[in-house]
Amino acid sequence: MIETPYLLFLGDAPDGLAAKVAQGIKDWRPEHAIGQLRLAGCKADLGIPDLSIAEAIDKGVRTLVIGVANRGGIISASWKSVLLEALDAGLDLASGLHNLLRDEPELVARAKALGRSLHDVRIPPLAYPIANGKRRSGKRVLAVGTDCSVGKMYTALCLEKAMLSRGQRATFRATGQTGILITGDGVPLDAVVADFMAGAIEHLTPDNAPDHWDLIEGQGSLFHASYSGVTLALIHGGQPDALILCHEPNRPHMRGLPDYQLPSLEALRDTALLMARIVNPACQVVGISLNTAAMGADEALTLCEATEARMGLPTVDPFRHGAQRLAEALDGL
């Protein structure tokens, strides 16, 4: 569990895209995003106060989060001096970088001497159990995709926002690095050892109040040859009561797999439901989330309406239209 609130370190980000992790935190947990820290040459701007480390401490910040990709895969000297200063001032560090904080001897020594925590969210923080397959109290919904990177995390986060605004009890459950940095907790599923994948998801979504919903971030796709095993572990560990189908129109092929076409929404519906009902026979597909970021507003609306008519399921782009109708679709389950 990463201590909040955060100071978001943007480093020398060459553009806004390089700081998308920080942007995600600011978009989805604005109450955690107290300020940003930018180095000379930084071209990203989250529109929140620029704070020094001392100012951040005054405002109650507990952790400096590296919310930016680093160039060339190296933690540069200019970054390191900021990170050491943050440790000295009393902050923990959190990072989703491929190169790990724990592999930097200077940071490790300083953190140890001062009693600070280094959170590398790409590394599982604990030894998960093997799944036991037992039913748990509370409700769970999982976003499943026709492909990787079609908007499963955003769908779950939008759904959380809509459900909380309706006064429902709901918790986004992160299964990837960005989601973990947004919420401060979760399972980096793609880094878990095979035997423990489903058990990690059981651990992430424990018994809860009967009217509480876990909104589980999806990973991969049952149709993606590289990652389908991760997706199935998520379905069988999560035991979802409801599935939301996620899709991005107009992809020429599966992400990273030029020889593979995307499946239809019908194929995703039937296959995901078949697999989910192995562990939860009552599971239902309740709605569809289309990622229409590349489309105009009219075109997006027309596609959602046509898809809804074809599939007989509420269909929205939750980032564009809100997830109110997906939240309503969970009522009564």
Next chain:
Amino acid sequence: MIETPYLLFLGDAPDGLAAKVAQGIKDWRPEHAIGQLRLAGCKADLGIPDLSIAEAIDKGVRTLVIGVANRGGIISASWKSVLLEALDAGLDLASGLHNLLRDEPELVARAKALGRSLHDVRIPPLAYPIANGKRRSGKRVLAVGTDCSVGKMYTALCLEKAMLSRGQRATFRATGQTGILITGDGVPLDAVVADFMAGAIEHLTPDNAPDHWDLIEGQGSLFHASYSGVTLALIHGGQPDALILCHEPNRPHMRGLPDYQLPSLEALRDTALLMARIVNPACQVVGISLNTAAMGADEALTLCEATEARMGLPTVDPFRHGAQRLAEALDGL
């Protein structure tokens, strides 16, 4: 790759079952099983020569394989002196124990000083790539089960024996610890990090001659909540041309999951084929392997005949009846 042939270390095995890894090596690779080494009190006997380490060296042995489970999860002092003696004499060590050779400082230091290898086959020996999903030349058959531990490894090994005896080109591909010790090579799939599972299986079953068959050892089951993700990675990484359904009759519930019934062979056939055809649309279910170890000969034969009539697929217990009919079922694929 573990150097062969082997001296099989049985330690102080309390019974034959404790030495089942050694038994598997002796059954399936008798040409590797040059001799056995037993300590005082050992109740297991493979029926091969008892050899000292010096005698084993004389007969060309290259590796001492720990073919026995250790009591209490500790590598005892009496074992350790044998292992050190083997290193001194020129042998490598190989083990499928949960407690690792590499965690024993004395063994590590001795092996390093002498230039010997310590093979812990529960640990992936290399960093596998992410799967690319590309079609590969050669043919592949995968054993899939209604449950864990229903005889998938034995089915693939029996099939190898039958195919080689017919003059076909075939290679058993190990995906678990026992299989790796039997063949000296393979992928310990349950210990691979999630993102690399399917890639590990692509690595294990590379391009081959058009008439060559990889006989891939199955793991878990699509219907087993704890391990289904491992199974799907195996299906999508292996891209099988053929599936063999494996089943043990009369189990009261899924292994380790008292709340789950076993699926029918029809459900396994349909689900496994659906998932396999995502990566190989030509995949076929070609036969059924029943584990009838708990049945009498007549009862076993009757069950195979009834299952064959019901499913319309060649059905045998390959350990009991041989896998000739399964091998024939691959002809023409």
